[in-house]
Amino acid sequence: MRTSFSMGTIILILFAFVPAIAVVFVSFTNLKGLPGLPVEWIGFDNYRSYFGPGHRADNVNAFRNTIVFASLATVLQISIGLAIAMLLNRPLRGRNFYRSVVFMPTVLGVTVTALIWSLMFNTSGGPIQSILNAFGTDSAFFGDPNIALYLVIFCQVWMQLGVTVIIFLSGLQAIPADLYEVAAIDGASPWQRFRFVTIPMLAPSITANVLLGVVNAMQSYQLTYVLTGQSNRATQVLSLQVYEQAFGGRSGTTLAQSQGYAAAISMVQFFFVGTITFLTLWWLRRREAKL
């Protein structure tokens, strides 16, 4: 028992926890992406530089984008997901097929999703551009810094919606049907039935979905990376900044690749995500208790 357990534990600790903990230490050094360079302990310099005026514009921008991305993606996912789950919970013909279709993008992955929607949002004659043209306008889509972030959010929601719907569906199926019957006999309107039966009974699913959505959305950057590139200011988010700082110029040619600095950003993000997660959890628990 010892051997098998420790085999698993060693692999997990060495390759998952050691790098994660090392981030803390690396954030106090001037570690570079190039191998063989001397590594020095530089104290809080990376953090000072992060919070200093030199990077402020970039960092505020990345922070703002992260918050917009996380909050909008979560809200949309929850509200649209709940609506779809309620629709697909009705006794419709072929609803299992519809459920499968909605859940499918979860397996497609970021690259395929990104390419599908780049094609849909193609600026020269793509289907959505054609619709806009019919109304006499056009758009640069991902090339337009004002809407690029929102389009990425749209793609993210499209990709992740299936998970939300499945969680809500399993929650909806657990609500006993007699509750609705009782409410109907009591003359509750559809809205009242939704507000006073569905929502409170769904509270655990809502908690799970909000938490999952927030944590996921605050750390996801893969879709952004594929859709708009690593250094697009309009869609720059915290995790992408980490990647850009650490591995920015391909094949280690630039000195700008400071992995120590990237580690500092990663730590800032880690605490930010942690704080938001705890606040969300605390708020959801309180709400659940009230409902």
Place this chain on the structure above:
Amino acid sequence: MSDSTTKPVTTDKFTEPGGSAVPSNGTGLTPRAEREDFSTRKLSRKRRPVGAYFAVGFLMLMFVFPLLYLVNTALKSPQEYIANPVGIVSSPQWGNFAEAWQRGNFGDYILNTALYTIAGASIGTFIALVMGFPVSRGYIRGGKLWTALFVLVLFLPNALMTQFQLLLRLDLYNTRLGYILMVAVGVGIGPLLFSGFVKSIPKELDEAAALDGIGYWRYLFRFIFPLARPALATIFILQAVWIWNEIILATVLFSNSKLWPIATGLNAFKGTYSNNWTLLAAATLIVATPLIIGYIFIQKYLVNGVVGAVKG
């Protein structure tokens, strides 16, 4: 707040129709009332779904149309695409797929991805099995601590640079083994899911096996493994889907593009042929088709995994 508002609303409504319903019960009007209720319900059921089906239709459009459009584009010749990007394809160019397959080296990449996915997810599932079982049973000291570790693994900070440095120092940078190990520890909820599942296996079985003198290894792989097959399949598939679509770690941990998995290969292909949409669509479809076909078979496990993860 909501509590105080619910009660008055429901009680108010209850007293009004309730008052008229009670005497009708007594006078034997129930059958007729019931029949009426039944017929109106049937009527409304017939009428109602029109809106629902309309909504479903829109939903399907949102999820199926992009894929159909992808297929449509992949089958066009470049000239036809430029002349009429949204029209339905007139003469399908099946050669696009062969061309994309060759130019993008997708044959090599698919083999790479298959290797990484199977090896990585197997190791990950193994970790979940050998750690989840004893921790759940309390056979290992510090049980709560290990469970905390299983949760913690979900909330690790973004450690790309240290993962890169670790492999560099272990001489595993730019090797298949290094990448496999890195994706293998992306176990996610695996150990947590499994230690939850173990609780449904009766402990008496452990004791009986111990009395019969069956060794721990044999017990774990001959008895627990078959019993836990559905749970392990779910864990394996959740991780496999993640590895199959992983792109960032592969970009960071390989400098040799021959070792790339298919997702990274497709992303690079996108960089090279960014304006050749017919070829790009064909390449995307090459990558997406195995996923969609595989999805039909693994869907059950994915749903179980998602639902199980939430309950856990």
